[in-house]
Amino acid sequence: MASSVDFVLYEEEFKLLESSLRRLRQEANAVVVFLIDKNGQQIANAGDVTGFDTTSLASLTAGNVAATDGLAKLIGEREFSVLFHEGQQEHIHISIVANRAILVVIFDDKSSLGLVRLRVKRASSELEKIFETMLQKGQATGSTTTSSPFSEITDDDIDALFSE
Amino acid sequence: MTFINYASKEINCKIVYYGPGLGGKTTNLQYIYNKTAPEAKGKMISLATEADRTLFFDFLPLDLGTIRGFTTRFHLYTVPGQVFYDASRKLILKGVDGVVFVADSQRERMEANIESIRNLEENLEEHGFDLRTIPYALQFNKRDLSNVLPVDELYRTLNYKREPTFEAVATTGVGVFDTLKSVAKQILVELRKR
Numbered sequence: 350m351a352s353s354v355d356f357v358l359y360e361e362e363f364k365l366l367e368s369s370l371r372r373l374r375q376e377a378n379a380v381v382v383f384l385i386d387k388n389g390q391q392i393a394n395a396g397d398v399t400g401f402d403t404t405s406l407a408s409l410t411a412g413n414v415a416a417t418d419g420l421a422k423l424i425g426e427r428e429f430s431v432l433f434h435e436g437q438q439e440h441i442h443i444s445i446v447a448n449r450a451i452l453v454v455i456f457d458d459k460s461s462l463g464l465v466r467l468r469v470k471r472a473s474s475e476l477e478k479i480f481e482t483m484l485q486k487g488q489a490t491g492s493t494t495t496s497s498p499f500s501e502i503t504d505d506d507i508d509a510l511f512s513e
Numbered sequence: 514m515t516f517i518n519y520a521s522k523e524i525n526c527k528i529v530y531y532g533p534g535l536g537g538k539t540t541n542l543q544y545i546y547n548k549t550a551p552e553a554k555g556k557m558i559s560l561a562t563e564a565d566r567t568l569f570f571d572f573l574p575l576d577l578g579t580i581r582g583f584t585t586r587f588h589l590y591t592v593p594g595q596v597f598y599d600a601s602r603k604l605i606l607k608g609v610d611g612v613v614f615v616a617d618s619q620r621e622r623m624e625a626n627i628e629s630i631r632n633l634e635e636n637l638e639e640h641g642f643d644l645r646t647i648p649y650a651l652q653f654n655k656r657d658l659s660n661v662l663p664v665d666e667l668y669r670t671l672n673y674k675r676e677p678t679f680e681a682v683a684t685t686g687v688g689v690f691d692t693l694k695s696v697a698k699q700i701l702v703e704l705r706k707r
Contacts, residue, residue, distance in 0.1 A: 355707065356516045363520030388608030389572075389588065390516045390525045404555045404574045408588065412560070412569060415604040498581050499517075499524075502705045510577045510585060510701075511694045 356386060357487050363393060365479045369472055370395035377468035378460040380439065383453040384446070384476070385410055392450060406453070410443060414451050433462065442466070446473050447480035514608040515704060523584045526700050527608055528693070531633050532615035533625035534566070534594030537654040540683040541615060542573050542589055545693060548686065549575060567593040570605050577697070587697055594629065603636045610703075611648035611696040612637075615683070616671055618653045618661035626671055644673060648699030651678045652692045657685070 366384060374382045374395040381396030383403070389411035391403050413432065421429045432443040442454040442465045452473065454465050516525040530538040539559065546557045555574035562568045571591040578585060592602040606612075614633065616626045634644045653667050664680060672678060677695040681688030 355704075356514055358516070358518045358520055360520045363518070386516055386608075388514060388516070388527060392518075402556055405558055405572070408572045408574075409558065412572075412604070415607060416569070416601070419600050419604055498583065499701075499704045499707070502580060502701060506580050507698050507701045510580060511697075 355487075358392065358483065359486065362479055362483045362486075366393045366476065367395065369475050369479065373454070373468055373472040377454060377456065377465045379454045379456040379465065381455045383407070383410075383455075385451040385453060387411055387414065387445075387449055387451060396455075410451055410453055414443065414445070431466075442469060444469055444473065447477040450476070450480065452476065515610055515700070517583075521584075522582055523586060524580070524704070525586045525588060526610040526697070527588045527590065528611045528613060528696055528700070529606055529609045530589065530591040530613045530615055531602075531629065532594055532654075533617055533622060533629040534596070536594055536615045536617040536622070536626075536629075537681075537683040538591040538594060538615045539567055539571050541613070541652075541654075541681075541689050541692070542571050542591055544683055544686045544689045545575070545589065546573055548690075553577070566595065567591055568598075569593065569601050580701070585701075589693075596628070599632065599636075602632070603639060606636050606640055606642070609637075609640070609642065609647070611650075611700045612644075613650050613652060613692055613696050614671075615652050615654050615681075616667065618655045618667060619658060620660050620662050623662065623667075623670065630671060630673065648696050648703055649673070649676045650692050650696040650699070651676050652681045652688060653678065654681045654683050654688075656680045656687070657682045 370382045370384060370393055381398055383394045384392040385407045386392055389408040391407040417429050417432055428445060430445050434441040439455055439457050444452050446452045452469060454469060456465055530541055532538055546554060553576045558572040560569035573589040575587045575589060577587060590605050592605045637644050651672060653664060655661060668678060679688040679692045683689055
């Protein structure tokens with residue numbers, strides 16, 4: 350079952366992703382930047398996220414991208430790699446990175462679509478490289494069956510989660 | 514596809530509630546939402562039509578506590594049950610870790626149940642999953658109604674692989690948490706095997 354392979358994120362790559370997102374936020378003059386897994390889980394972010402419901406944002410963005418992907422296939426396109434939603438004050442720029450993640454940039458009138466597009470392009474190739482490393486690392490650990498912290502989960506651990 | 518984040522020490526799993534239209538998938542999630550402590554849940558999102566039928570999905574993030582130092586999060590999704598929303602159903606199964614099938618116990622919904630399980634099987638296959646191996650629980654919902662089929666008859670027809678099966682009345686919560694626990698446990702056991 351190829352598609353059930355876990356997506357594992359280690360500290361080292363997480364830091365690289367975060368610093369790349371921070372740079373993008375600064376250079377694009379954006380309000381906040383998110384990186385989301387295509388399945389709707391948030392990977393990393395940059396900027397002040399206190400006003401945002403990040404979990405809902407991740408899930409809805411992934412749904413949005415999945416629906417648009419479906420539309421693309423219906424008309425014979427492989428994907429629509431960029432989505433843009435324009436609001437009155439804030440706008441959302443969504444793009445696919447490394448085929449498996451979604452980069453979301455939320456910006457206001459302090460920036461512009463052109464600037465965001467330009468910076469996203471550069472950040473994307475940086476992020477792609479990090480994902481490549483992650484993938485290689487994942488494959489390497491997968492093939493050597495190193496003990497994951499979950500191999501030692503006991504039935505009691507699992508029961509304890511449901512114990513109230 | 515479980516997302517294990519070593520940096521933030523989180524495990525994220527995705528559970529999809531599947532089944533025929535008006536079977537009670539959204540009601541399951543609503544009950545879970547209403548009965549879960551505020552600190553353990555996120556906002557429930559329902560993308561529904563004006564008539565309150567699920568249009569795309571419902572979404573409920575749940576935080577079950579920690580296991581070996583990792584925060585264990587389950588993202589619960591429902592699919593739109595109506596037959597013509599198949600394209601959307603397929604999308605929601607992407608990256609799924611476990612499935613709950615909410616069957617409608619009413620006699621006249623038997624065909625719809627069977628058709629929906631077949632559809633689940635096909636749609637899982639398109640994502641490279643196999644219903645025979647994926648964590649899975651079966652729920653016979655609406656047991657409080659008068660026109661329901663006997664449980665053993667439902668079991669004979671709908672049980673796929675001797676999966677854990679629960680009688681439920683989602684509106685009052687009977688069987689709702691038992692079903693969720695069952696599939697969540699299977700997912701964690703699966704994680705241990707890897």
